[in-house]
Amino acid sequence: MTKTDDEYMEIAYKEACRSLREGNYGFGAVIIDDDGEVVCSSHDTEKTEADSTLHAELTAIRTASKKRGHDLSNCKIFCTHEPCPMCSTAIYWSGIREIAYSFTIQEALHENRKRLDIGCREIFRRAGCDVEIAEHILYDKCKYLYLKEIREEIKKLRNKDKKELERLGDLIKEKRIRWAHENHSEIGDATSLMTGYKALLKKLDISENDAPILHRDENTILFHSRN
Numbered sequence: 001m002t003k004t005d006d007e008y009m010e011i012a013y014k015e016a017c018r019s020l021r022e023g024n025y026g027f028g029a030v031i032i033d034d035d036g037e038v039v040c041s042s043h044d045t046e047k048t049e050a051d052s053t054l055h056a057e058l059t060a061i062r063t064a065s066k067k068r069g070h071d072l073s074n075c076k077i078f079c080t081h082e083p084c085p086m087c088s089t090a091i092y093w094s095g096i097r098e099i100a101y102s103f104t105i106q107e108a109l110h111e112n113r114k115r116l117d118i119g120c121r122e123i124f125r126r127a128g129c130d131v132e133i134a135e136h137i138l139y140d141k142c143k144y145l146y147l148k149e150i151r152e153e154i155k156k157l158r159n160k161d162k163k164e165l166e167r168l169g170d171l172i173k174e175k176r177i178r179w180a181h182e183n184h185s186e187i188g189d190a191t192s193l194m195t196g197y198k199a200l201l202k203k204l205d206i207s208e209n210d211a212p213i214l215h216r217d218e219n220t221i222l223f224h225s226r227n
Helices: 005-022 056-068 085-094 105-110 120-127 139-145 148-157 162-182 193-204
Strands: 028-033 038-043 075-081 098-103 132-134 213-216 221-223
Touching: 005 028, 005 038, 005 056, 005 075, 005 098, 005 139, 028 056, 038 056, 056 075, 056 085, 075 085, 075 139, 085 120, 098 139, 120 132, 162 193, 193 221
Parallel strands: 075 098, 098 132
Antiparallel strands: 028 038, 028 075, 213 221
């Protein structure tokens, strides 16, 4: 059964998360055919494989071409981030004429990310081809892959041993407890755990889907933060 754009982007998002876990830069891509079948999914490996061309989109196009041949004009590509000029050109040569992505190059530049300030629309305009483009698919989820504050937190966790991770966890816990005391009036009655939980979600700017409750009793709410 054909999935929605959000569901396809969810696959790309999981690839991007896998990229970060492996020590890469956090980009994911998925290619589907005109029947809605997933042809392939991929993520960037340029850091772990020491090859600056191994972007998620390029890897996806190479894999799809091996499966379906050189002409991918019956396919659509989903990317967690707007394709760079290199990947946009590869998309053009592959024949793909439908693209959906989440975070834009302009948004990345705003976050002080290193990017060439040339959007894919400009690449396709200069190539004289008509490409259907959809932006900000699954944006509320994918944006956390590229926000400066989140990236800095990820760097702190890289290559840390168990003892150091526990220390950082204690610091975060202390910070949240301090915030709860400082914002007691907003949180309300300390016995109202759900009120406190929702206030924390608001503070973190995430939804309940990003931090589902795993266990709840009269004294405790345990949730899993996915962001």
